[in-house]
Amino acid sequence: MLEDLGAVLHPGVEFPAGTQYTQVRNGTPAVLPADEGCGVTARELNRSCLGILAAAGSGCGTRIQMALLNRQLGFSLTHLSSAVIQRHFSITRACQAIQKLTRVRVVDNSALGNTPYHRPPKCIHVYNKTGVGKVGDTILLAIKGEKKKALIVGHKMPGPCMTPRFDSNNVVLIEDNGNPIGTRIKTPIPYTLRQKGEFSKVLAIARNFV
Amino acid sequence: MAAVAMAAACGRLALRGAAARPSRCFSFSGCRSSRDGETAKFQPPPKPVIIDKQKQKEERRYLSPEFIPPRGRTDPLKFYMERKDMIQRRKVFNIPEFYVGSILAVTTADPHADGKTKRFVGICIQRGGKGLGATFVLRNVIEDQGVEICYELYSPRIQEIQVLKLEKRLDDNLLYLRDALPEYSTFDVNMKPESRLDHEEIPVNKLQVRMKPKPWSKRWERPKYNIKGIKFELPEKKMKAAQKWSQPWLEFDMLREYDTSKIEEKIWKEINEELK
Numbered sequence: 001m002l003e004d005l006g007a008v009l010h011p012g013v014e015f016p017a018g019t020q021y022t023q024v025r026n027g028t029p030a031v032l033p034a035d036e037g038c039g040v041t042a043r044e045l046n047r048s049c050l051g052i053l054a055a056a057g058s059g060c061g062t063r064i065q066m067a068l069l070n071r072q073l074g075f076s077l078t079h080l081s082s083a084v085i086q087r088h089f090s091i092t093r094a095c096q097a098i099q100k101l102t103r104v105r106v107v108d109n110s111a112l113g114n115t116p117y118h119r120p121p122k123c124i125h126v127y128n129k130t131g132v133g134k135v136g137d138t139i140l141l142a143i144k145g146e147k148k149k150a151l152i153v154g155h156k157m158p159g160p161c162m163t164p165r166f167d168s169n170n171v172v173l174i175e176d177n178g179n180p181i182g183t184r185i186k187t188p189i190p191y192t193l194r195q196k197g198e199f200s201k202v203l204a205i206a207r208n209f210v
Numbered sequence: 211m212a213a214v215a216m217a218a219a220c221g222r223l224a225l226r227g228a229a230a231r232p233s234r235c236f237s238f239s240g241c242r243s244s245r246d247g248e249t250a251k252f253q254p255p256p257k258p259v260i261i262d263k264q265k266q267k268e269e270r271r272y273l274s275p276e277f278i279p280p281r282g283r284t285d286p287l288k289f290y291m292e293r294k295d296m297i298q299r300r301k302v303f304n305i306p307e308f309y310v311g312s313i314l315a316v317t318t319a320d321p322h323a324d325g326k327t328k329r330f331v332g333i334c335i336q337r338g339g340k341g342l343g344a345t346f347v348l349r350n351v352i353e354d355q356g357v358e359i360c361y362e363l364y365s366p367r368i369q370e371i372q373v374l375k376l377e378k379r380l381d382d383n384l385l386y387l388r389d390a391l392p393e394y395s396t397f398d399v400n401m402k403p404e405s406r407l408d409h410e411e412i413p414v415n416k417l418q419v420r421m422k423p424k425p426w427s428k429r430w431e432r433p434k435y436n437i438k439g440i441k442f443e444l445p446e447k448k449m450k451a452a453q454k455w456s457q458p459w460l461e462f463d464m465l466r467e468y469d470t471s472k473i474e475e476k477i478w479k480e481i482n483e484e485l486k
Contacts (some may be wrong), residue, residue: 092404107355158360161345162318162367167356167388194322209323210330210357 030175097157098123098133104141104171108182108205113173121171121204134159136196141171148181151172151202153189164190164210172202180205251404270409272307273336276344276363277477288383292341293477297484300366306371309335311379311415313397314348316361317370327369330359331399335384349387351396356388372405378414380439390419390440433457 096102103120106113113121124147125140126133133139133152141150150173154166173181180202188210193199277296279289299305308314315331332348335358339345349356352442361368385397394417418441421430430437431444433456442449460466 154355158358161360161362161365162320163359165358165360167358170355186353188352188357191320191322191328208353209328210352210359 014109097154097155098137098139098169098171099126100132102169104139104150104152104169106141106143106150106173107170107185107187108172108180109184109186110173110180110182112143112146112148112181115144123150130185135163135190136193136199138174139171141173149176151180151199153193153202154187155188162190164188174202178202235290261422263466271478273474273478273481274305274307274344276340277481278340278470278473280340289341293480295342296364297481300485303368303372305363306373306374308334308346308371308376309378309412310382310384312373312377313375313401314346315370315372315374315401315403316348316359316368317372318361318365319367319369329399331374331397331401332357332359333384333387333395333397335387348386349384349395351392352399354392356392356395374401376404376406376412378412379467380416381437383435384439385428386426386430386435386437386440387419389428389430390421394419 019201100123102123104123106121121141121143123133123139124142127138129138129174133155134157135152135154137152139150139152141148150171152170154164154168154170156166156169158165170187172185178198178201183205185202185206186208188208189203189206191209195201237258279286311334313331313333315329317329319326320328324465328347330350332350335349336347337344338347339362340362340382345360346356346363349358350360387449417439419439420441420443424444428435429452430440431442431449431452433453
C-alpha cells in the first residue's frame with residue numbers, strides 16, 4: 001500500500017525543502033502552507049510512515065490511511081488537524097565512494113564517454129566483496145544504453161592520509177582484458193594505482209599524476 | 211679608518227709610480243705593498259649597522275595551534291609527552307609558520323611516484339587535529355579537476371614544507387572553496403616563493419569569493435558557519451531566512467568558554483627553550 005502512494009523511504013533520497021505535507025481531515029486532503037509547525041517531533045513521525053503523507057500531491061487521503069498511521073503511532077493525530085507537520089528531516093547520505101547507481105564522470109577521451117546522452121553514466125555493479133568501490137576497483141557502467149567495465153581513478157570520499165580526494169567521481173573505461181578504450185587521460189590520477197600491476201596500460205595513457 | 215683608506219689608496223698610487231720608476235719605492239705600515247708589484251686590495255669601510263630599536267621591541271610570537279591541548283579531562287602528562295615528541299621532530303625538520311589561506315608546496319616520499327618524491331602545491335583550507343596527529347588540507351585545481359590532499363604535519367613521509375605565500379584569510383576554514391568558482395582555488399604549480407621581511411605583520415587577504423549557483427555542499431549562508439569571505443549574491447529574503455538558525459545565546463554561554471592565554475604562555479616558554 002505504501003508503494004501505491006508513491007512513498008519513497010529509500011535512504012539516500014532527500015525530500016526537497018518545502019515539501020507540502022497533505023493533511024487528512026474528514027477524508028478530504030488539504031494541502032496547508034509550509035510555515036506552520038506542530039508539537040509532534042520529526043523523529044517519531046519519521047520512524048513511522050510519514051512517507052505516506054509526504055507524497056507530493058499524489059492522491060493520499062482516506063480515513064483508512066489516517067487510522068493506520070494512528071495505530072502505528074499509538075496516538076491520534078486528528079487533534080492536530082489545524083497544524084501541519086513540516087519537517088526537514090535529514091537522512092544519512094550514502095557513502096561517498098562508488099556503489100550501485102552512482103553517477104560517475106568518465107575522464108578519458110573515448111567516444112563512448114564523451115558523446116552527450118540524456119542520462120549520465122551510472123554504476124550498476126561493483127566487482128568487490130563489499131558493494132563499495134574505491135580507487136583501483138573495477139565497476140560495471142551503464143553508458144548510452146550499453147554496459148561497459150570501468151576503473152575508478154578517484155572519488156569524492158576522503159581516503160587514507162596523503163591520498164588525494166577529488167571533487168568528482170572519476171572513472172576510466174576499460175575492456176574486459178583491462179585495456180583502456182580511450183587514448184589520453186587529462187585529469188590527474190593518483191599514484192596509488194601503480195601498486196596494483198594490472199593497470200599499467202591505463203597509467204601509460206595518463207598525463208598528470210597527483 | 212678613513213685615514214688608513216686614504217693611505218692605502220696613496221700607497222697603491224705610489225706603487226704604480228714605483229713600478230714605472232723602480233728606484234723610488236716607499237711603504238706604509240697600513241698597506242700591503244710588500245707583495246711584488248701586486249696592487250693591494252682596496253678594503254672598503256664596513257657598512258654601519260642601523261639598529262632600529264622600535265622594531266626590535268615588537269617580538270612576534272607564533273605558537274602553532276596543534277600545541278594547544280584541547281579542553282577535557284585527559285591527563286596533562288599525555289600532552290606533555292606529545293609535545294616532547296613534536297619538539298624532537300621540529301628540531302630535525304623545519305615546520306614553518308603558516309595559516310589557513312596560505313599557499314604551500316609539500317614534497318612527500320612516495321614509493322610509487324617518479325623519483326620516489328611527489329610535490330603538491332595548494333592553498334591550505336583547513337588545519338585540524340591536536341598533538342602529533344595535526345593535519346592540514348591543501349587544495350588546488352589541476353586540469354579543471356579539484357584535488358584536495360590531507361597531510362599530517364608530523365608525518366616522517368613529509369620531506370619539505372615550503373610556504374610560497376604567507377597570508378591569512380577572513381575565515382578559519384575555507385571549505386566553501388569547494389562550492390566557489392574554480393578560479394579561486396587554482397594556483398600555479400610552479401609558483402615562486404614570495405619573500406617577506408620577518409617583522410612585518412601577516413597580511414590578511416580580504417577577498418570575497420563568488421560562489422557557483424546553489425545547491426552547495428553546506429548551507430554557507432547560515433550563521434552557524436559564520437563565514438565572512440563569501441560574496442553572497444542571494445536575495446535578501448533568503449539571507450533573512452537563514453538568520454532563523456542563528457543562536458545568539460552561544461557567545462554568552464560560559465560553559466563553552468576556553469581561555470587559552472595562560473596555557474599558551476606556558477607552552478611558549480617550554481618550546482622556546484627547547485627550540486633555541
